[in-house]
Amino acid sequence: MKLKLLNILVLILITTGLRAQNIVGEVEYRYKIFYDKIYSSLPHLTQQERDRILLTWNNPEGYSTRMKLQFWPEKSLYTYGEPYEVRSYSWQVQDYFIENNLNDQTYLKYMDQMGKTYIVRDSLNAPKWRVMNEIRDILGHMCMKAVSEDPIKGQKITAWFASDIPVPIGPEEQFGLPGLILAYDINDGMLIVEAEKITFGEPEQIITLPKKMKGRELSGSAYQDIVKKFIQTSVETKRAWMWEIRY
């Protein structure tokens, strides 16, 4: 049913062409991850180890990466943005692309995860959102709160969507709300993704996926099975899966 509703929305937008300037654009997000909080929350740790990690690795600023989302009524593209700082050394740039196609309700993910490159294609399946009674302002847009859960990763997701940008699109793996998701948060601040800049209108340089995509081709459910198994094995061997799977 959700699929149909998404279609209806797309249809309305296309047919009416309402305020079209608000439904095409580019968003820059700050992806801020707090490894100290995540690591100290691992289930196998003792209270003493948790305290030790938080004491020694406490980092109130988190670790930031700039991400970029381009959106149209019928699709979205998401990948890394320009780095915040030019550094005189370079770690391997991981590939991480998400392309959501709202017309035929499919997605393509091209990403380096768990030490391998995966090309995952499947039909879109939005998280089960619950819409809450809270509003917040992000970059001049009034956003409503919605929450959902990721049972595989054990994550509580709190998202803020702008109903005046009526595209069911968002950063990372979040989408399917009656407006663009401008911010979300996992487990009360272990990861904070927040829009820093919105530019409406056709983006100057459209994100392009690499021409030759090399990697393991999988369906969404097959990939989810791999992730599930990986997390399970990591928990069994008392390793932190977060280093290998995007949080």
Next chain:
Amino acid sequence: MERNIVLVIDFIGKNLTLKKMKLLFSSLLLVAITFASQAQSKLTIRGTVKDTTNLPLDYTSVLLLSPKDSALVAYTLTNKSGEYLFKNVDRQPLLIKATYMGYLPIQKELVLPETDVLEVEEIRLMPILQELYEVVVKAAKAPLMMRGDTLEYDASKFKVPPGATLEELLRKLPGIQIDKDGNIVAQGQQVQKVTVDGRRFFGGNTKMATQNLNAESISKLQLYDDKSEQSKLTGVDDGVKEKTLNVELKEEAKKGGFGKVSAAGGTDGRYSTNASYNKFDKVNQFSIIGYGNNVNQTGLSFDDLQEFRGSSAFQFGDTGDFGFNGSGGINYITFSGGDREESFEIPFNNLSSGFSNNEAIGVNFNRLKNKKDFSGNYFYSHSDQIIESFNSRTNFLQDNSSFSSTDQSLQNNVAGHHRANLRFQNELDSANTITINAKGRLSSLNTSLGSLQELIRSSTEQSQMERDNRSNKWSGAFQGTAIYRHKFEKSGRNFAASLSNTYSKADQDGIQKSVVDLVNSTDPNTYFRNLDQLNQALNTNNTIKSSLLYVEPIKKIFFWETFYNFSQSKSETDRKVFDVEASDTRELNPDLSRFFDNTITYNRLGSSIRYANKGSNLSVGLAASNYRLNGQFSVEKKSEILGTVDKNYLNFTPNVSYWKTMKGNKRINAGYAMGVTPPNIADLQPFKDIANPLYIREGNPDLQPEVTHSFNTGYNMYDPATFINFQFSLNSTFYQSQVVQNQSIDPETFVTSFKAGNVSGGQRYFSYIGFGFPIVKTKFNAYLTANPSYTKSLALINSIETETNTLSHNVGVNLDLTPIEWLSLYAGTSFRLSKTKYEQNPSQNQDIVNLSAYTNMNVKLPKDFYFDMKFNYNRFENESFGFSQEVPILNAFIYKLIGEAKKWEVRLSAYDVFKQNQTISQFAGQNFVSTGRIETLSRYFLLGVTYNMRGVEVKSRR
């Protein structure tokens, strides 16, 4: 710490009048009747959204939610006439919600009709009070929460100065005024009373509360209409409402504390105690730690060190040395834990040999606030160590003969170290950072050594010497470092400057006595000599260092790096040796007394171009380095100058480094560096030093710096899915010019004369190969290692160039077995064969074998009992001497956790069950082979108790 103030404002009021409701309801009823005849399971829902001035709101999001969990069912947008339409909605309880920019979202439950079409009554959106939206939602970025007809918001974002009162906080909040008399006026009405956590505060006197309560201690503010006191007393609602402000005080800011105490005692008077306590909040971390034992533990465990130092445990880049180094381009971060005199660092992971009594105490304080990080600690450690050792050494002579010496000694070292570290880092703004480090130490060392040396020239010729040496030493050092870093507006353009000063002083007094007993020798030029001497040494050193670095980015992927290093080290050595002629007469020995002062000045200017893009990093650079060595020495200060050193070396050192990280956690690196090390000033003095009559040193004024060419390469990979990992590295060094000690041994007296010289052709190769893989995933892992190495060293011995080649093979296997939750087993073995070949003297070739094996087992038994066992086996062999020694050491522990929170532990430990303990070392040098043995703590048992406030940690897996 986070203030979470929620202000509740009775804001919307009863907005929808009863009259309108009735009207809507009747129209709704009408619609329901019209469609009643076509009742189906799927619904069509439609309606309009307008604002309070009756204008239709287009482009408004209308959502259908499930009332039980607010799950999103469907959503749409209104058209130009403010109309919305949902088709094919499953029949289920529904909430409708409309939201439009600048308006308060409205939500209400839908009454499902009998028919399949629901005409929803008109939704009217109220604009959000301008002030509220601008001040709260936009400026303070505080989310607004709708609760029925009231609005709550988190006012934690409202900045008030530290120490501000509640009144000052209230002044900042929209919709609230403080009138000139200090009364609170909310939405035009005066607040009648203030309660704190629901209780009346000073009889409800509002001013008393607002002017006395500290804004920072408040967590929530709620504003509501309360029943009057009268009605509360009588229980009859008189309809009079009092505007009430409730203040909720916040829970204690995030604070914590943990600590542990443990004490154990056992056989032979063995004991071990330690205690630590940490207290922290978001800004401050305080900790105290201490230990005392006689079981050779002379440092903190690594975990304890981390807890003790908290956020200051790992600080990188505090040395202030910029530019590439001469060892191959990679800066390794090393952690060394020993309790060495020269170190400013807190000792950790340190086990001493012999027998020792050890005590230590330390305090640490860290404060992190507003980008100003401060940390400081003080640590005092004391140890009293007795070492009983036996060393034997065989020296080879050029005519294929050899002589041996043995040394049996008993040494007592008493050392105390005070160490203090202070660090302050201030991020002035996003562009400028200053780091200041101050370190200090003060040490006292008392040693006494009694030894019996034996010289075995042949079975018939032996001599003996008894030695008795004592010395007392005080030493202290201070180091201050300041580093300034600046980031320019152009991203990637950086500047850094550092300045440091290290001052150290050591004052030593000692006596040296030796008595020679010529058992079978009548040689007047005996190897041993009778001595009775007093010596004094006063050494001072002052080193100033400074570095500059500038990095200029070119097109974001090229970086031009320029650096300058300067250092000047001035040292003064004043050593006086007196011969004790009679019990009260002493005379300065001019052969052994020296006054020496010198200055080493170092300047380096270098530049490199770095390419950094997509995981590839290549750096190519060149530096010009200049060493200037000046010194002079005499018997005593201000006596006749015996010699001077004035040397100047200029070298150009290239440097290349490359590394690349690749997909699939793979990394490859390679590098080349040229290293230049100036000669030791002592090796340059044109003078014979007979401070030790058996080993005469002669300086060489023509000595050149040591010049090396180092190449390194490496590869490693890790597959997180299969747990397979592989590492390889190869490091090689070629000596263009190596400083070696050329020796000549007098065949009659066995006196060795050393003279430093330069040779070229020396080589060293070190490699490491490691391969880890699971045999049964998550349960059984194997890790194989090999690290072959080869060294070729050259020296002149008795004017003959000798070449010594050492080829060493080391292979190891490690197995980790964790089959079930309650058992883990670790086992491994390694085999090392070190073959030393003497090109000019093949009959002396040595094969030294070390074989070791270990097993560690951790078992979790029922009822919180645990059993751990550690077994180590070592075997030392040297066939040419018929030397073979086995050392098996077994330690075992059984312990039980007590109590629900497992805060108590009782532990029984057994150390060195087979009563074997000794430390053995073997070494083959250029013209000698030595073996050493130190007697150390043997079998003992300990029974101990631990209390840990956070629950005792059980470390079953490594």
